[in-house]
Amino acid sequence: MTSTSRRAHLAPAALLLSVIASCGAESSVRSPPSSAPSAVCADPINDPGHCAHELKDSHQRTGAPAIGQDEALDEAAVAVFNTARLDGTGLEATEEYVTRVQRALTEKGYTGAVVRLARPEDPSVPGALLWAVRVGDVCVLGDVVPGPDGRWHEWYAGLLPGGRCLTA
Numbered sequence: 001m002t003s004t005s006r007r008a009h010l011a012p013a014a015l016l017l018s019v020i021a022s023c024g025a026e027s028s029v030r031s032p033p034s035s036a037p038s039a040v041c042a043d044p045i046n047d048p049g050h051c052a053h054e055l056k057d058s059h060q061r062t063g064a065p066a067i068g069q070d071e072a073l074d075e076a077a078v079a080v081f082n083t084a085r086l087d088g089t090g091l092e093a094t095e096e097y098v099t100r101v102q103r104a105l106t107e108k109g110y111t112g113a114v115v116r117l118a119r120p121e122d123p124s125v126p127g128a129l130l131w132a133v134r135v136g137d138v139c140v141l142g143d144v145v146p147g148p149d150g151r152w153h154e155w156y157a158g159l160l161p162g163g164r165c166l167t168a
Contacts, residue, residue, distance in 0.1 A: 138158065
């Protein structure tokens with residue numbers, strides 16, 4: 001592969017990384033250099049409107065790594081996500097699914113999980129099926145937004161004051 005063709009293959013990847021990183025760039029929250037990075041959106045390209053929801057309360061949270069930056073956290077999060085998504089069955093933003101997802105997470109040992117329809121102050125679209133599980137010092141969050149396309153999102157966030165993942 002020539003140097004020119006190698007650069008041509010790397011250019012789209014570099015552009016993608018800069019777009020992903022820019023989603024959280026305007027956040028005024030900056031972690032101290034020795035701690036985890038400040039908040040970043042999980043997938044701004046596939047659902048750019050969700051980014052603002054994910055970062056809604058980031059000014060109150062501690063720092064958290066992005067997906068892919070901490071292998072042990074990523075492995076733990078996959079287990080949470082698979083459990084919360086009821087191992088691949090479809091999810092909807094309804095009280096019935098709040099109960100089903102809460103039960104599934106509790107049965108797998110995630111006793112501190114919070115599952116609810118998102119409130120206006122939550123880091124999600126109001127009315128979305130939202131789950132949050134604390135894994136170490138990080139919150140593993142996911143949601144399914146209401147509507148015909150039922151888009152789902154998964155992301156990490158730091159802890160709120162008092163060590164919570166969502167407000168009471």
